Each structure stands twice: as structure tokens, then as C-alpha cells.
Amino acid sequence: MTDNTKDFSACTSILVGKKATADGSIMIARNEDFKTAWPKHFVVHPHHKSLKQQTFISSDNGFRLELPLISSKYTATPEWTDQYGTFEEDGINEDGVAMSATESAYANERVLGADPLVKNGIGEEAIVTVVLPYIKTAREGVARLGKIVETKGASETNGVLFADNDEAWYMEIATGHCWAAQRIPDDCYAVVANQLALEEIDFADTANFMTATNLKKFVTENRLNSDNFSFNFRKIFGTHELSDEIYSTPRVWYGQKQFTPSIISEPTSESLPFIQKPDNLLHREDLEFLLASHFQRTVYDPLGVGTAEQKHRFRPISLAETQESHILQLRPWLPKEINGLHWLALGVTAQSVFVPFYASLKDTPVEYQKGIETFSFDSAYWRYKLLGILVDPHYLTYGEKLKALQKDLRIKLNHSVHISDRQALKIFKKDKLISYLTKKSHENAALALKEVDKLTAQLITQSTDLSPLNFKTDENL
Template identity: 50%
Template sequence: MNNVIGRSSCTSILIGKKASLTGSVIIGRNEDAKTAWPKHLAFNPHQDNVKNNYFKSKDNKFEMDLPETIFSYSSTPEWTDKYGVFEEDGINEHHVAMSATESAYANERVLAVDPFDTEKGILEEAMVTVVLPYIKTAREGVQRLGEIVEKHGAAEADGILFSDPNEAWYMEIGSGHQWVAQRIPDDSYAVVANQLAIQAVVFDGNDFMYSKNLKDFVYQNQLWPKDAVFNWREIFGTHDDSDLHYNTPRVWIGQKLLTPSVEQKPQDFDLPFIRKPDKPISIQDAQAVLSNHYQNTPYDLTNPKNKNNATFRPISVATTQESHLLELNDENMIHWLAMGVAAQSVYVPFYPQGTKVPTMYKYGKETYSTNSAYWVFKLASTLADRDWNKYGTDLGSAQDDAREKTTHLRYEYDQKLAKETDPAKKIDLVNEANEKMAKTATDIFKELSAKLITKQTADSPLRFKMDPNL
């Protein structure tokens, strides 16, 4: 990775269609890197007959030829491509969603025999760009990225999320050329936090995909006994003390929220990868997972007692650039996008098939500016951070208002689109809806910031009890 961005430290969630409230397949992730590093929203158009379509990374020397046909897709690129594109997540015209990546670590035994190719291997920054515009199903996505890893090598350990209206897949890269992917059971979900998470691999059937020589690689290098269950996490993953404070507690809280009937400990190395929820998971439940900071537990970072003595790394942190949930249900596609810190922002239900990016979602640089959606949400969260107990209620009220109004707008436009038959008019409606939802959310947060600034004028230390007669 480059020296400016560093490795991202994300948290991911994948939900099968029978585990979700609406029958949707949902994948999502917090993109965590820096406290001030804006993201934009992009709608990339369909292109045919693109001659000499070629990708060359700015982050390392990875490069490859690409197909001549590029499917349209949404994405959330960096404010600058100087260090790489980092498109990170999106939904394409064939209703396939992808999110990349969940950074992880492989152990030294594996890397001794198949090290990462940091010079020429594929990195996070390139994955969405070279995969999502060229696939028609989630399985195709896994297969395409797997072939790239085997041919070009990987530069880092990563987890990658894929979905279509029928299924969700989680793929993990465990060494320079070895990978595995597991289909999330329809009635289950998974929460992942910067660890290689897939456990027992079943080599027969249709629920796993893997690198061509995975078994031979493991057994020939004596990385695992042949008579034991092939456990990917044990073979390729890590079990460090840092995992107990940085990673496993996030999986614990995610599973605690969705499956509270099962008692577990936050520092348990053996938390399962796959869980069944106690009740159907709504999109709001998924948002709550990605927005969690251990509230209602002793580990809440907003508790003054934990200000300089945090026990566990939470899911929602100040370094989150954006948080997304990609929801697919038959013909319905929703790119839920929260700019900045999920716990202090709002998920806007964008139509990924749009062709015009809402004005404020295409602007924003490293330094604060008023014309950027990222900075609108970031300003409000920064002001609320000055005293969470004092200003948290104002923030929560603004979030509730924005959620209600944007989701109602989405509902209204869903009804309009269902009645419209002209493709061009449908696109016009989509663009109109995206702009209205974006403006509604950012206007509410602008008002919130104005309110907080006004209130905080009374917080100055340069105060003195004034004589009312003077």
C-alpha cells in the first residue's frame, strides 16, 4: 500500500436473502483509513468497443489488459487518484455488487512459501476497477478476481464481498497466489473484522470456490495435516494478542446485536464465521452494526471513562471515510451511502443506475470545504465530538430526520419508477431522486452544524460572570 493511505482497517457484513427482512441480499463495509480523506460518489457509464482497455496501478506496478466492454456501475473513489483509484464499492448494471477490501493478515508459515508480491501483485485500490465492470454474477466476480490473483499474484491479504439478487459470497486472499471463497447460506449472515475468517472448507459442492492448487499447496508444504478438517482460518490466519483487542471484539458485538440469544465473549478466538440471526435482519439493523461503537456496553468510546483508555477497537471510528450497504432485491438496487463516520452520519439510499452524481457528492478535497457532502457530515460529527453527552441528542435528532425524509423520498420515487415505462424518463427520475435525497440529507446536516456552532459559542473558556448593570 502507499504511504499516504496505509492499510485500511474495515468491518464488513454479509446477509443472505432468507436472513434479511425483505428477502434482499445485502453486503456492506466501513472503509476506514484516515480522519480527513474525502470520498466521492461516481456513476460510471456503459462503454462498448473500448480499444486498448488497460489498467496500470499508481500504487505499485500491477497492470493488466481489460475487456472491451465496460458495464455501468456505481463506485466511491478517492478525492484524488494520485495514490490509486480505490473505488471500493458499487453495483453494476447486471445487479452485481462488490465491496473491496477487508484488510487482513496471513501468518508467517504461509508467507514463507508463498509471499505477497508487493511490487506487482493486485492491491485493494485496483480490485473494484478491474472486476466489477466485467461480471454478470457474484460467482463470476469471485472467479475473475481469483484468476487475477493466480496469474498476477496478490500484494496483500484481503477479504472481498460479492453479491447478486440470489446470493452473497465472501472471498479471502491468504497468500501471494492462494484464495478461497464461501457462499453465505441464505438463512445466515457474517460479520468480519480484519482477520481471515472463513473456517472449514468443503471441496465438494457449490458453496466454496478456491485456487486451483490450494490443497496441494497446503499439504506439500506441510501447513496442515491431511487427516484433519481443512480449516482455512487456522492454516492461513493469525492468532495474535492484538486480535483480541482490535478484531474479535467487533465480530462479537456484531453477533451480539443480531443473535443476542447466544452468549459469547469479546476476546474469543473461536467466534464462528457464519451465524443465524434471532430474527430477520432489516437494513436498519445492518446500519446499526456498521454504526456501533459499543454503546450500551462498558466499552463505549463515548463514555468519558474510556476516552484515553479504550479497551477494544469499535466498528464505527473517526477514520471511517464512508460506510456503504449494497442491497439487491430482484430488480431493486440500493447503494446506501453514509459519508464520514457511520455513527454520526446518515445512509442515503441512492439509485446506482443514475447518470448524474448529486452536486455535493462529487466534490471535496483533503482540506475542509463547504461544497462537499463528505465535509458536511464530517463537520457535524466533529462539532458533536466536542461534547458527545451535550450535543449527541442534537445529532441523533438530525439523523432521525434525515433517515425519515430520504427513505420516504426513495419510496415515492420507487412508486413513480414502477409506473414509468420509458427508459429515458426512468433515468431522469432516478437522477432527480438521487439529487433530492442528497440535498435533503446535506441540508439537514448543514442546519445541525449551524445549530451546534451557535450553541458552542457559550463554551468558550474566556467567560466571566458579567455585571448585569453594566
């Protein structure tokens, strides 16, 4: 990775089935990690019908794809610049399909030797843009992206999350043309961290597995499987290196430790299951905690009480390079216009706030559409980053103030959603309903920014007394 390109977005992902949540919602979530100063915007693309054929051309690697004439409305979080690609990353479309892309991963040299990555194939920067506006179900999303990979090739090894009102899917693109996907069982969840995670593929179970057309034949002909009685995607295509045990598996371990504490495992284990059942039904706040976590209550917490070596042994889930974090929540019991919530936390998750936006909103607040590489106060991204920067050097002094703000805003924003959900159910005209949901989404964002700015001003004022040039005169002199 260089400063001028975005080869990988080293993220952490969560997928949760509808019977694994307390309220029956389906959720997919991810931290987008890249650089400490690289703003994200939040936008709504309107429904659009083209009169002539449109072709997507990547500014990153030249990938080309002819697009359908009709594109659905969808939310997205693109980069502040499209010089290296759009990297729209996550969103929910007008048909209630949620998508998050990508979870960067790595394939082993053996499989890449048989099917190399394609230099001008589809990559992270293009995936959401050429898939999400053109699908009506999560399964359609897997199929569309899979066809693109098989025909155009892939330039990267990636994991992609899909969800709709019925199911959640995790798809892995391993090599230039090989991919597989698994439906998350309704009563289960998955945590993924920069590794190929899918395990046993059941080719006969088409309700729960989808794969590249000739995946099994490719593996057989190239003698890539060391087990004649199993087809373990992770073992065949994945890496199993020391770096995995430092960088990736500890995050999966911590996620499973939080959601399924009854099962004892080790942070460096290479055999952590992809699919896991929670000990208790999960709330959205459980996902918020995990995305903002850094091994709390273990010796590996960089802000904890372990030794210097322990505190920096493993890569935490929340870190300074996070650009944005999202939880895409689909609530099947509500009408289509109301059921999708795009929860968005800009900047470092541990120092930010998840703000709820109804996915059917007409537009986003202007502050969420601004921000360049250098700081500017008119940008929501930079205002959240500023608060974190003020807390960082004085964490013991200001950390509790930040936690208090986050708790207060979680309560207020949760209450706002409860009230607006009930009010929205009383509005029967679609245009009026969308206007109301847009208004409430903007109010949620304004409330969070107002409180963030208030604490920022307080910390700036108090920080003036923390200068190393300060001198406390003895009162008796």
C-alpha cells in the same frame, strides 16, 4: 501505513442472505476506515466500449492488467486523489452485481513463507476497478478476481464482498496466489473485522465454495495443515495473536451480540463462527446501527460509563478514521433498474447519515464529486465531517441533537424510497425511468445535506457561548 500511501483500509464488513432479512433483500456492507481527513467522492462510470485494447496500470505498485473491451456502468467511491491509486471500494454495476473491497486482513508467517505476497500484484486500490465492470454475477466476480490472483499475484491479504439477486459471497485472498470463497447461506449473515474468517472448506461442495486451483495441493505439499481431518482456512492461513483479540474479534463479537443475542460469547474469543443465524430477521436499519456502533450498552463504549481502561480496551466499529460507509442493498422482487440501492454515509458513520442512491442513476450530485485533503464547503464529505467535528468536543451537549437529526432523516429518506419505488413501477420507458431515479437520488442527497447544514449552523452559533474565555456576570452586580 504512512501519510503518503494507503497500505490497508482497516474496515468492518457485513454480509446478509436473502432469507435472513425481513424484506427478502440481499445486503453487503462495510465501513472504509483509513484516515480522519481523507475525502471520498461518489461517481457513476458509464457503460463504455473500447475500440482497442485497454491496459490498467496501477499508480500504487505498477500492477498491470489487460481489460475487456466492454465495461459495464457502475457506481463507485474513489479517493479524492488518484496519486496513490483509485481505491474505488464499493459499487453496483448495470447487471445488478454489488461489490465491496476490501476487508484488510493478515496471514501468518508460515504460509507467507511458502507463498509470499507479490509486490506488483493486485491490491485494494485496483480490485473494484478491474473486476466490477466486467462481471454479471457474484460468482463470476469471485472467479475473475481469483484468476487474477493466481496469474498475477496479490500484493495484500484481503477480504472481498460480492452479491447479486440470488446470493452473497465472501472471498479471502490470503497469500500471493492462495484464495478461497464461501457463499453466505440464505438464512445467515457474517460479520468480518480485519481477520481471515473463512472456516471449514468443503472442496466437494462447489455450489457453496470456490478456491484457488491448487489450494489443497499447496497446503499438503508445504505441510501447512496441523489437522489431517479438516481444512480450516482460518486456522491454516490466519493469525492468532493478542492483537486480534483487541483489534478484531471484539467487533465480530459485538455484531453477533446484536444480531444473535441468544448466543453468549466473549469479545476476545478466537472461535467466533464465520457464519451465524440471526435470532430475528434483519432490517437494513440493523446494519446501519452496527456500522455506526461503538459497543453501546457495554462497558467498552468510549462514550459510555465504563472505566477509562474499559472504554479504550477494544477498537470500536465506528471511529474517527472512517472515510465512508456503505450498504449495497439488492431487492430481487423489483425490476433491474429499481432493485439496487447504494446507501452511502460520508465521514464518521456514527455522526453521518445513510443516503439512498438508486444504482441505475445517470450521475451523482456535484457535491459528492468534490473535496480535497483540506476542508471546503462545496464537498459533501467535508460538510458531514464538519458536523461531527462540532459535536465531538461537546458530545453531552450536542449528541442528542445529532441523534434527533439522524432519526428524522432516516424516516424521511425511507419514506422517499417507498414513494419513489411505487412511482418508478409506473414508468415503462427506460430513459424516462432512469431520469426519474436520478432525480429522486439527487433529491435525497439534497435533503440530507440541507438538514445537516441547518444543524451545523445551529451548533456553530451555540458554540460561541462555550468558549473558555466566556464569563457569566452575576445578575445582581
